[in-house]
Amino acid sequence: MNQTPDAEPASTTTPPRPGTGIVNQTPDADDLALLAGGFEAAMVGAAGPGEADQALYDLGWAELLAAAPARGAATAFKALGTTGAAAGLLDDVVAHALNVAVSIQTCAVFPAPLKSTAPAIHRGNRVAIDGLVSARARYASTATVAVDCGGKIQIAGLDTSLLPLSTAAGVDPGRAYHRVATRITADQLEWQAGGGTWDSAVVAARVALAHQLLGGARWMLDEACRHALNRVQFGRPVASFQAIRHKLAESLVEIEGASSVAESCIHNPHPLPAALAKSLAGRAARTTATHAQQVLAGIGFTAEHRFHRWLKRMLVLDTLFGSANSLPAEIGRHLLAQETVPRLIQL
Numbered sequence: 001m002n003q004t005p006d007a008e009p010a011s012t013t014t015p016p017r018p019g020t021g022i023v024n025q026t027p028d029a030d031d032l033a034l035l036a037g038g039f040e041a042a043m044v045g046a047a048g049p050g051e052a053d054q055a056l057y058d059l060g061w062a063e064l065l066a067a068a069p070a071r072g073a074a075t076a077f078k079a080l081g082t083t084g085a086a087a088g089l090l091d092d093v094v095a096h097a098l099n100v101a102v103s104i105q106t107c108a109v110f111p112a113p114l115k116s117t118a119p120a121i122h123r124g125n126r127v128a129i130d131g132l133v134s135a136r137a138r139y140a141s142t143a144t145v146a147v148d149c150g151g152k153i154q155i156a157g158l159d160t161s162l163l164p165l166s167t168a169a170g171v172d173p174g175r176a177y178h179r180v181a182t183r184i185t186a187d188q189l190e191w192q193a194g195g196g197t198w199d200s201a202v203v204a205a206r207v208a209l210a211h212q213l214l215g216g217a218r219w220m221l222d223e224a225c226r227h228a229l230n231r232v233q234f235g236r237p238v239a240s241f242q243a244i245r246h247k248l249a250e251s252l253v254e255i256e257g258a259s260s261v262a263e264s265c266i267h268n269p270h271p272l273p274a275a276l277a278k279s280l281a282g283r284a285a286r287t288t289a290t291h292a293q294q295v296l297a298g299i300g301f302t303a304e305h306r307f308h309r310w311l312k313r314m315l316v317l318d319t320l321f322g323s324a325n326s327l328p329a330e331i332g333r334h335l336l337a338q339e340t341v342p343r344l345i346q347l
Helices: 029-045 049-059 060-069 069-083 087-095 196-230 242-267 273-299 308-319 327-338
Strands: 105-109 120-124 128-133 143-150 154-157 177-185 188-191
Touching: 029 049, 029 069, 029 327, 049 273, 060 069, 060 087, 069 087, 069 188, 069 196, 069 242, 087 105, 087 143, 128 143, 196 242, 196 273, 242 273, 273 308, 273 327
Parallel strands: 105 143, 120 143
Antiparallel strands: 105 128, 120 128, 128 177, 143 154, 154 188
16 A cells, blocks of 8 residues: 555554664665665555654664765655655654664654754753654654753653653644643653754754655645646646746746755754755745645645645644744844854855
8 A cells, every 4th residue: 555644653552673774884876866766665665654664774774874864864854755654764863863872662752843942841850841753652662852951951761651642633634743742750751961962953853854845845846747747728738838837947946946955954964054954945845835736726625636645744844843934033043143144055
């Protein structure tokens, strides 16, 4: 059965097996191309998030992330966007950035929608958690969470049984992410020393999500182009009409512009370019979704057509770690504080 965002999470009664990946060295361009094709095939063939995660671990996702974190994440998240799968790879990207062991049995707690701050606050002996978790939280045994301890961010682990998952239906029918809000005591956390920083995790997550958004945007654009070429009105394909061509061209320009920034972040993983990449990718995905919907016309509004699944997933992804609407203000505050505008891309 083909994997789509509508697929239900894998059964939680039998956890996935440990990964048995094959990547054991830094991959070159040919290796990445082969892995990208393998990732897409595995995601399409998986029956749910748990099965997709296991298939990617079997292909070497964990080893790829260790060998080439930025490039590996870009490769895998492009495949996520293209296929619309709900694999919990963002858990691994955040865990790796926090210097936590990457495991299919470990999930991460992400910030609440539109936020990038630590999802937990420690006051006294109480810890308030308010954020999101992926579908992996249904079968993982441990969750990694960043805790704001009076302005200093500490990393801790906790048992996933302490996280009540909200199963309320949202815009994304695949339920790739769930809200979690709870209060626990500090002694229920396993504090970790010597880990990575939360800022590095935010950067890694934003760059990965930017590639996923752009992968989804390219899928929506391809679907609209295919429809425009095949749909005949007034005796000729609708792709021949100037208004249609302009919408498709505008989408492509935004995708390519955002892609250049996202690609630069692989070699320059700093907060400002990462925030810009995520913002531009979100805007490109929204613009492409709007134009694709107009090009697809009536068929694009139906539940039978696949477009609505990618549209809903992109709307959710845009809210993670800041959105196309919220990030420009963050970028502006950063530039005002620095009183300088850095050169983001060398021309």
